[in-house]
Amino acid sequence: MIEMSQIEKSFGENHVLRGVDFTLHSATVHALMGENGAGKSTLMNILSGIHKRDKGIIKMDGAEVDYSSPKDSEEAGIQFIHQELNIWPDMTVLENLFIGKEVRNKFGMLDERQMTAEARRIFKRLDFNLPLNRLAGKCSIGEQQMIEISKALMTDAKVIIMDEPTAALTDKEIEHLFIMMNQLKAEGVAFVYISHRMDEIFKIADEITVMRDGISVMSKPTQETSYNEIVQAMVGRSLDQQFPERTTIPGEIILEVSDLTNDEFGLEGINFNLRKGEILGFSGLMGAGRTEIMRSLFGIDKGRKKVTLNGKPVTINSPQDAIKNRFGFITENRKDEGLVLDASIKDNMTLANLKSFAKNGVVQNNPLEEFVNEMQKRLSVKSNKDLPVSSLSGGNQQKVVLAKWIGNGPAVLILDEPTRGIDVGAKREIYTLMNELTDRGLSIIMVSSEMPEIIGLSDRVYVLQEGRITGELAKEQISQENIMTLATGGVLNG
Numbered sequence: 418m419i420e421m422s423q424i425e426k427s428f429g430e431n432h433v434l435r436g437v438d439f440t441l442h443s444a445t446v447h448a449l450m451g452e453n454g455a456g457k458s459t460l461m462n463i464l465s466g467i468h469k470r471d472k473g474i475i476k477m478d479g480a481e482v483d484y485s486s487p488k489d490s491e492e493a494g495i496q497f498i499h500q501e502l503n504i505w506p507d508m509t510v511l512e513n514l515f516i517g518k519e520v521r522n523k524f525g526m527l528d529e530r531q532m533t534a535e536a537r538r539i540f541k542r543l544d545f546n547l548p549l550n551r552l553a554g555k556c557s558i559g560e561q562q563m564i565e566i567s568k569a570l571m572t573d574a575k576v577i578i579m580d581e582p583t584a585a586l587t588d589k590e591i592e593h594l595f596i597m598m599n600q601l602k603a604e605g606v607a608f609v610y611i612s613h614r615m616d617e618i619f620k621i622a623d624e625i626t627v628m629r630d631g632i633s634v635m636s637k638p639t640q641e642t643s644y645n646e647i648v649q650a651m652v653g654r655s656l657d658q659q660f661p662e663r664t665t666i667p668g669e670i671i672l673e674v675s676d677l678t679n680d681e682f683g684l685e686g687i688n689f690n691l692r693k694g695e696i697l698g699f700s701g702l703m704g705a706g707r708t709e710i711m712r713s714l715f716g717i718d719k720g721r722k723k724v725t726l727n728g729k730p731v732t733i734n735s736p737q738d739a740i741k742n743r744f745g746f747i748t749e750n751r752k753d754e755g756l757v758l759d760a761s762i763k764d765n766m767t768l769a770n771l772k773s774f775a776k777n778g779v780v781q782n783n784p785l786e787e788f789v790n791e792m793q794k795r796l797s798v799k800s801n802k803d804l805p806v807s808s809l810s811g812g813n814q815q816k817v818v819l820a821k822w823i824g825n826g827p828a829v830l831i832l833d834e835p836t837r838g839i840d841v842g843a844k845r846e847i848y849t850l851m852n853e854l855t856d857r858g859l860s861i862i863m864v865s866s867e868m869p870e871i872i873g874l875s876d877r878v879y880v881l882q883e884g885r886i887t888g889e890l891a892k893e894q895i896s897q898e899n900i901m902t903l904a905t906g907g908v909l910n911g
C-alpha cells in the first residue's frame with residue numbers, strides 16, 4: 418500500500434535517516450520501533466508532508482507520491498495522531514473534534530446537531546464518554562488523547578499513523594482502541610503504530626520494523642520474532658536484566674503527609690510516609706487519584722493537608738513552597754514541564770538550578786558543564802548540548818526534564834510516569850540513576866502505570882482506589898496479584 422524506499426533526511430549536520438525502507442501493507446497494523454531519537458517520528462513526518470525528505474521515493478498503491486503538507490496527505494487518506502497532542506484548550510471537545518472539518522448545513526451555518534451525532538457515534542464505538550461541551554483544556558491527558566484518536570478515526574482514512582497513542586490511556590481505553598483498530602483493519606485500513614510498550618506491540622501488531630542508526634535493521638511479521646530479538650535490534654545488544662538490583666536500605670521516616678483532602682478530585686484523608694533513600698511506589702488504576710495526590714502535595718492543586726518534613730511541620734501552598742523545601746516533581750505531562758523549547762539542552766538542564774553550580778554566588782562553569790555532560794552520557798541524549806531542545810525527539814526531551822530536576826538537588830523527588838515514552842535501553846539507565854540517587858540519600862515517590870516498574874523498583878507500595886489508600890505493601894508483599902486486589906477494592910488474604 419505504502420512503500421518508502423531509501424529515505425534520507427538530515428537536520429543540519431545531523432544525518433537522521435540514512436536510507437530507510439518501510440513497507441506498509443493494507444489491512445495491517447505495523448509497529449515502528451527504535452530507541453529515542455532513532456527517527457520514527459521523522460520518518461512519519463516525511464510521509465505526511467510535514468518534513469521534506471532529502472532523498473528517496475514514496476509510493477502509494479504503486480504510484481509515486483509527494484505530499485508537500487499535512488493537508489495534502491490528509492486528502493490522500495493519511496491521518497496522523499502526533500506524539501505531542503494538538504488540543505485547543507479553550508475550545509470545547511466538540512469544536513476540537515471538528516477543527517478544520519466543520520459540518521455545515523445548506524445555509525452555511527455550523528450544523529451542530531449533525532456534529533454532535535457523529536461525535537456521539539464515535540465515542541460509542543470507543544465505549545468512551547465525555548461531555549461534548551466541556552473545554553478541552555479541562556480534560557485529563559488521557560481524555561485529550563482520546564479526543565485526538567476519535568478525531569482521526571472519524572475520518573475515512575486509509576492509513577492512520579499513531580505516534581505513542583496510549584501513553585496516557587487506561588487499560589480499558591486501550592482495550593477499546595484495539596477493538597476498534599481491528600474493526601477498521603478488517604475494513605482495509607492500515608496502521609503505523611509507534612510505541613515503546615512491548616506488551617502492546619505483541620497484542621496489536623501484525624508486522625514490526627525496528628529502526629537504528631538511521632536505517633531499518635529489522636522488518637518481520639510479529640509471529641516470527643520475540644521480545645529479545647526486538648530489544649537486540651533496537652539497542653544493538655541484549656539487555657540481561659530489565660531492573661537493576663536495589664541495594665539501598667531505606668532509613669528513617671523523613672516525610673509524613675496526613676489527612677490530605679481535596680474535594681475537587683475526591684481525595685479524602687490520605688495518609689502516607691516516606692523514608693530516606695526509599696523508592697515509594699504509588700499504584701492504582703488510572704483515575705484512582707495518584708497524580709492528584711502528588712499535585713496536591715506539591716501545592717499545584719489546593720486542598721488541605723499536614724506535611725511534616727524531617728520532624729518539622731512545613732506549609733506547602735504553592736510549587737514555590739515545595740521547591741523551597743527541596744521537593745522536585747516530574748509531572749506526567751511533558752508540556753507542563755516548563756521546558757523552554759527554543760533554549761539549548763544545556764540551558765534547559767541548568768538554568769533553573771544555577772545556584773547549585775555556584776560558589777560564593779558565582780556560577781562555576783566546570784561543574785555545570787560536567788553535570789550536563791554526565792547527564793547526556795548517562796541518559797544517552799546523543800546531541801550537541803548547545804542545540805535547542807525543540808530539535809530533540811519526544812523521548813529525549815523527557816530525559817532533559819529529568820536532568821533538570823536532578824540538578825536542582827532535591828531531597829524528595831516525585832516522579833509521575835518517569836519512563837513514559839522512553840526506550841528500553843534508556844529506561845534501564847533511568848532505573849540505575851534512581852538507585853544511585855537513593856543511595857545518596859534522596860527519597861523518591863514514583864507513580865507508575867507500568868506494573869513491572871512498580872514491582873521491579875519499589876521498596877514499598879501504596880495502592881489507591883477512587884481517591885483513597887486501600888493498602889500498603891511491604892517489599893516482600895509486592896506482587897501483581899496483591900496490587901490488583903487492593904486496586905479493585907479487594908482484601909488481602911492473611
Ligand SMILES: Nc1ncnc2c1ncn2[C@@H]1O[C@H](COP(=O)(O)OP(=O)(O)OP(=O)(O)O)[C@@H](O)[C@H]1O
Binds near residue numbers: 431809812
Ligand atoms: N525539527 C528538528 N530539527 C532538528 N533536529 C530534529 C528535528 N526533529 C527531529 N530531529 C532529530 O532527528 C532525530 C530523530 O528524531 P525523531 O523525533 O524522529 O526520533 P523518534 O524515533 O521519534 O524518538 P522518540 O522515541 O524519542 O520519539 C533526533 O536526533 C532529533 O534530534
Ligand SMILES: [Mg+2]
Binds near residue numbers: 457459811
Ligand atoms: Mg518520536
